[in-house]
Amino acid sequence: xxxxxxxxxxxxxxxxxxxxxxxxxxxxxxxxxxxxxxxxxxxxxxxxxxxxxxxxxxxxxxxxxxxxxxxxxxxxxxxxxxxxxxxxxxxxxxxxxxxxxxxxxxxxxxxxxxxxxxxxxxxxxxxxxxxxxxxxxx
Numbered sequence: 001x002x003x004x005x006x007x008x009x010x011x012x013x014x015x016x017x018x019x020x021x022x023x024x025x026x027x028x029x030x031x032x033x034x035x036x037x038x039x040x041x042x043x044x045x046x047x048x049x050x051x052x053x054x055x056x057x058x059x060x061x062x063x064x065x066x067x068x069x070x071x072x073x074x075x076x077x078x079x080x081x082x083x084x085x086x087x088x089x090x091x092x093x094x095x096x097x098x099x100x101x102x103x104x105x106x107x108x109x110x111x112x113x114x115x116x117x118x119x120x121x122x123x124x125x126x127x128x129x130x131x132x133x134x135x136x137x138x
Contacts, residue, residue, distance in 0.1 A: 001084050003077055006073050006082035007077070010069075010090070013062075013070070013093075013094045016097060016101055017062040020058055020059045021059065023055050024055040024056055024059055027051050028042055031051055036051070037052075057104065058101050058105050061100070062097075069090070069094075075131055076090075076130075079135070081130065086127060089126055092119070092120075096117075097120055100116040103116060
């Protein structure tokens, strides 16, 4: 497997972020058209209607753990550590984020969302552990 394959899950994560941006725009426009919100409510993100609040919260999530994911993928590539295990972990992380986002912007049920978050969290931890091991062992 080519080491550059580590960037496909990165692209998937970026695509997810763009999709969440598109979704928040659609939900906010719909809220304004339905009379549930005014444009001024979005200026400072206060008192946002529920249909777009969940999406706004998920968008913030896309700039938390994924930042460490992007760094891990770049570091793995630079170190020559983007092997099959690392790429599998990267895909597991990206897919867990996709599933987490799907729950977050729909039902937003914590009992479904939390396990998906934990999977991504632990997967990312494993990626960083592999990077550390690779650094330590040369």
